[in-house]
Amino acid sequence: MESDFIQTVNAHAGIIQNVCRLYGKDDEDRKDLYQEIVLQLWRAFPAFRGESKASTWMYRVALNTAISLFRRQSRQIAPVPIDxxxxxxxxxxxxxxxxxxxxxxxxxxxxxxxxxxxxxxxxxxxxxxxxxxxxxxxxxxxxxxxxxxxxxxxxxxxxxxxx
The missing domain is CATH 1.10.10 (Arc Repressor Mutant, subunit A)
Incomplete structure (x- = not known):
């Protein structure tokens, strides 16, 4: 299962990178988001039955993860001086x-x-x-x-x- 997962993620790594580019504010956010998406993909992989293309499944997991993380972070407002x-x-x-x-x-x-x-x-x-x-x-x-x-x-x- 682990090798199948790694192969699937490597074959569609561009999907994860593009989602991170759109939803990450800076390089650190993008790296964190990338890790979170891969983690969520790993958790969901055993339930992936192949009824849709792997890329469609990855898009759905990646976008849901990015949007959930974005919403969670938007509730946590950190004080930053405007300058x-x-x-x-x-x-x-x-x-x-x-x-x-x-x-x-x-x-x-x-x-x-x-x-x-x-x-x-x-x-x-x-x-x-x-x-x-x-x-x-x-x-x-x-x-x-x-x-x-x-x-x-x-x-x-x-x-x-x-x-």
Whole structure:
């Protein structure tokens, strides 16, 4: 079982990395989230029956873990002086090695809700509407509607930041 798990995680490591990139604020958050996702995958692996693709199962576990962790952390507000927060703002927006267009994209995506981020991520990762629906738990037709609304929202965010 252990070797099957390791093989499955290694085959789809990009899924975990992408979820961590979207939901982690900085490198440390991303590392913590990565570990938490792998832990949750390990716990859920014995119950995985193969009724869906391994990637679909991993997306669902990874996104649920990231969203749960995000909600848990958002309830724990740590006091941070505003000047320190402003000094470190770039680390929350995009990685320093990203090109300017990618930085703008990540800043725009960062303004979306948790479910909207997940849908964008899944869409950009070439998942079908059917797979996105299965992973997020919304209907397939609702995926299309939400994607169109999200695209409009992102366009407005980018336009406002370019003014």
């Amino acid at each position: 320190q927060e402003l000094l470190n703002l770039d680390q929350y927006i995009a990685s320093p090695d990203a090109d300017p267009q990618m930085q703008q994209f990540y800043r725009a995506v960062d303004q979306l809700s948790l479910i909207e981020k997940a849908i964008v991520f899944l869409y950009l990762d070439d998942n079908s509407y059917e797979e996105i629906a299965r992973i997020t738990g919304i209907s397939q037709s609702n995926v299309g509607v939400k994607l169109n609304r999200i695209k409009g929202k992102l366009k407005k965010i980018v336009e406002l930041t370019n003014e």
